[in-house]
Amino acid sequence: MDNQTLLQYFHWYYNEEDKLWIKAKKDAQSLAEKGITGVWLPPAYKAESGATSIGYDPYDLFDLGEFDQKNTVETRFGNKLDYQEAIKVFQDNGIVAIADVVLNHKAGGDELEQVPVRTVDPENRLAFTSAVFNIEAWTKFTFPGRNKAYSDFVWDKNCFSGVDWAEDLKETGIYSIQNEYGDGWEEVPSLELGNYDYLMFNDIEYRNSAVREEVKRWGEWYYHTCGMKGFRLDAVKHISSDFLIDWIDHMKAACGLDFFFVAENWNIESVESLQHYINITGGRMQLFDSLLHHNLFMASTTKMYDLTKIFDDTLVQAQPLLAVTFVDNHDSQPLQALESYIDFWFRPLAYALILFREGGIPCIFYPDLFGAKYIDKTEEGYETGVELVALAVLPEMIGIRRDRAFGIQHDYLDFPTCIGWTREGIEEREQSGIAVLMSNGEMGMKLMKIGTGHTGKVMIDALGVRKEEVLIDENGCGEFYCNAGSVSVWVFSS
Numbered sequence: 001m002d003n004q005t006l007l008q009y010f011h012w013y014y015n016e017e018d019k020l021w022i023k024a025k026k027d028a029q030s031l032a033e034k035g036i037t038g039v040w041l042p043p044a045y046k047a048e049s050g051a052t053s054i055g056y057d058p059y060d061l062f063d064l065g066e067f068d069q070k071n072t073v074e075t076r077f078g079n080k081l082d083y084q085e086a087i088k089v090f091q092d093n094g095i096v097a098i099a100d101v102v103l104n105h106k107a108g109g110d111e112l113e114q115v116p117v118r119t120v121d122p123e124n125r126l127a128f129t130s131a132v133f134n135i136e137a138w139t140k141f142t143f144p145g146r147n148k149a150y151s152d153f154v155w156d157k158n159c160f161s162g163v164d165w166a167e168d169l170k171e172t173g174i175y176s177i178q179n180e181y182g183d184g185w186e187e188v189p190s191l192e193l194g195n196y197d198y199l200m201f202n203d204i205e206y207r208n209s210a211v212r213e214e215v216k217r218w219g220e221w222y223y224h225t226c227g228m229k230g231f232r233l234d235a236v237k238h239i240s241s242d243f244l245i246d247w248i249d250h251m252k253a254a255c256g257l258d259f260f261f262v263a264e265n266w267n268i269e270s271v272e273s274l275q276h277y278i279n280i281t282g283g284r285m286q287l288f289d290s291l292l293h294h295n296l297f298m299a300s301t302t303k304m305y306d307l308t309k310i311f312d313d314t315l316v317q318a319q320p321l322l323a324v325t326f327v328d329n330h331d332s333q334p335l336q337a338l339e340s341y342i343d344f345w346f347r348p349l350a351y352a353l354i355l356f357r358e359g360g361i362p363c364i365f366y367p368d369l370f371g372a373k374y375i376d377k378t379e380e381g382y383e384t385g386v387e388l389v390a391l392a393v394l395p396e397m398i399g400i401r402r403d404r405a406f407g408i409q410h411d412y413l414d415f416p417t418c419i420g421w422t423r424e425g426i427e428e429r430e431q432s433g434i435a436v437l438m439s440n441g442e443m444g445m446k447l448m449k450i451g452t453g454h455t456g457k458v459m460i461d462a463l464g465v466r467k468e469e470v471l472i473d474e475n476g477c478g479e480f481y482c483n484a485g486s487v488s489v490w491v492f493s494s
Contacts (some may be wrong), residue, residue, distance in 0.1 A: 003401050005035055005355070006098070006363040010042040011388075012054055012330040013374035014076070014366075021078035024086035032093040034395055035402030038260065039090055040098045040232050040363065044075065044083050048108030048201075051076055054330070055100065056234065057107040057201060060143050061218050062150045064226075069145035070108060087226050096260060098230035099222070103215060103247075104238050106155065107201040109138030112167055115157045117175035118183070125174065125185060126194035132178050135166035139177075139202060150221060153214045161186055162203040174198055181207035189265070189277050190237035199238045206243040215243075216250045223255045230260035233285065237265045241280050248284050262286040262324050266331070266338065268294040271313045278322055289315040289323045289360065293340070296327060296353065300346035303440045303485065306416040310353065320359025327351055328365045334386045335376040345485060347391055348463075349438045352487045355401045356436050357421065358409045362401070368394050393463050397489070400462055404491055406432040412448050417441030420480065424451040431492050435459060435470075437480045438487035445481050452476035459490040469493070 014020055020042070031039070043055025046063035050070035055077075063069055065079040073079065087097040115137045121127040141155035162185070163175050176185065176198075186207060190196035197203060206212055222228075231251075236244060248261060263285040267273050274287055292314040299305040316323040327350045331338040342350050347368065354362040366372070367388035375385045407424035418439045425433025435448055450459075450472060459470040459478060466488045470478040482488040 002037065003035075003405055004037045004361045005398055005401055006038040006040060006324065006361060007031065007036045007369070008326070008329055008363055008365050009039040010054070010077075010330065011333055011366045011372055012336055013333075013372065013376065013386075014042075014054070015374055019074070019078035019082065020076075021082035021086040025082070025089045028086075028089045028093045028095060031090075032095050035398045036095055036364070038096040038098055038230060040262075041086070041100060041228075042077060043100045043102055043234075044077065044226075046070055046072075046075060056102055058102045059106065059108040060141075060146060062221070063143070063146055067143075067145040067149070069143065084226050087228055091227065091229065096230050097226075097228040098232050098260060098262070099226070099228040100232045100234060101219075102234045103204065103244075104199055104235045105201040105203050106141060106160075109140055109155075109202065110142045110144060111138070111140035112136045113139045113157045115139055115163070115175075116178040117163070117166075118178060120174050120176050122174055122193070124194040125176075125196070125198060128176070135163075135175060136168040137163045137166060137175070137202075139163065151214070151217065153210075155211075159205055159208055159211050160202045161205040161207075162198040164198075164200060177205075179205070181205060186240050187242075188238055189241050189273075189280065192237075196238055199235055203238075206240045212243060212246065216247060216254075219247060219251050220254050223251070223257070229257065230262070233261060233263040236263040236285075237267075237277070241277070245281055245284065260286075262288065264288055266290050271315055271318050274315050275318055278319060283322060286322050286324045286361065287315060287319075288329075288363070289325045292316055292323075292325055292354075292360075293327070293329075293332065293342075296346070296350045297332075297340040297342050299440065300343035300350070303417075305440060307419045307438070307440055308413050308416055310419070311413070316357075316360040323360040324363050325354040325360040326363040326365065327354065327368065329363075333365075333367070333388070335378065335384070344389065346440070348393055348397075349440070349487045351391070351394060351397055352436055352438060352489060355397050356405045356423070356434060356489065358423075364394070364398070396462060400434065400489055400491060403429065404432045404434050408451075410449050412446050415444075415446075418444035418446065418482070420444075420446050420448055420482075422448050422450040424453070431494060433492060435478065435480050435490040436487065437482040437490070439482050439484055442484050443482065444484075445479060447477055447479050449475070449477045454492070458493045460493045461488040462491045463487070463489050 047053035185197035
């Protein structure tokens with residue numbers, strides 16, 4: 001039995017001296033030794049903004065840093081061979097490589113076309129605000145730099161349901177393409193703004209069977225070319241769930257592999273919507289628990305937060321086997337659109353809440369292991385620098401999860417400023433079993449049960465915050481402590 005621990009192996013502003021694929025090959029062994037079992041890699045294909053792009057403005061899915069397109073051969077993260085080698089080195093070290101897949105949209109078309117459109121109300125995408133008229137749009141993708149290598153498929157206006165730029169008018173907007181598949185948007189899971197099919201750039205039209213088949217062919221090619229064993233699916237609430245079901249089932253059947261799938265369906269309003277998505281897709285995907293992230297963020301903003309409610313209305317509470325929990329990611333980091341970065345004082349508590357419990361698969365954020373420094377502009381247009389300091393206790397915490405966080409869980413989520421839990425451990429894991437106690441107020445103490453099988457054993461705080469020893473009594477209980485605004489993780493002394 002192993003505890004899975006994922007790592008988001010990038011952040012929005014990755015700017016280190018080594019290209020990421022080179023660094024990955026260097027880091028793979030040490031990450032495996034720390035206890036990382038899966039790495040989420042950023043989009044690897046050529047993007048509209050070329051060598052500066054993190055990859056969420058995808059241009060050519062078949063160009064993994066191999067062809068001279070968008071003024072570069074390599075992507076921001078490196079070239080095709082280094083990407084392939086990084087995946088192999090990770091998986092040779094027992095770490096599953098999880099490739100980021102952006103299937104909602106394409107950007108950076110090669111040629112203009114005359115496209116019949118209607119404008120819609122941005123706040124109600126179901127409401128047309130014009131009659132049909134023609135615009136010139138960058139909807140034709142011929143990929144001249146690739147010259148039909150791997151695929152000769154040409155994307156045109158029939159492959160998209162909407163665009164956001166009229167070249168002839170020099171105007172942005174939400175333009176619904178009027179085509180043979182209907183005058184409205186595709187049916188998608190999200191009903192925000194009436195229908196949230198349209199997100200950005202050229203929105204892919206999955207009612208077009210030729211598009212569906214091309215994306216399935218690409219998926220097979222991608223796996224056979226690179227060998228990844230997992231996929232992270234971007235922006236799924238904007239994509240036809242019928243298509244994603246079809247694509248996932250096809251990938252598993254065609255490649256003969258039970259891939260790991262995790263999807264981003266960002267929602268901080270309602271756990272019911274995430275449960276609904278799980279239901280309509282038949283539980284084919286894990287989902288990132290953005291609701292728990294939001295609770296962690298709110299808890300970090302005030303020491304008045306009621307910790308007994310930290311798991312209320314979260315996916316890990318409702319569907320623990322399908323939740324991927326996280327503290328932060330590239331969207332929530334400072335200066336990003338969904339900025340909600342958890343304050344540093346609370347980060348050890350937040351990581352304890354995702355690493356040491358039975359439910360959910362935790363995903364570590366790159367800067368918390370490696371740190372990060374970068375510069376960008378604020379919403380007001382002012383340039384500012386950001387430093388995200390690596391969390392010194394995180395490697396120790398990951399190791400505790402790997403070696404000790406097993407067994408039946410006993411919860412003590414019973415006081416607003418101090419909560420805890422224990423894990424009894426299992427026979428197969430010598431020295432397994434932990435007790436976790438945290439406070440967002442004053443110093444905390446709780447009598448907690450870890451099991452009569454541990455009577456007479458001594459426990460110590462593995463994080464070194466508390467110095468006393470705890471003796472487990474004849475009832476299998478001990479008095480555990482934590483400092484004010486801190487967390488302690490108690491393990492059996494060897």
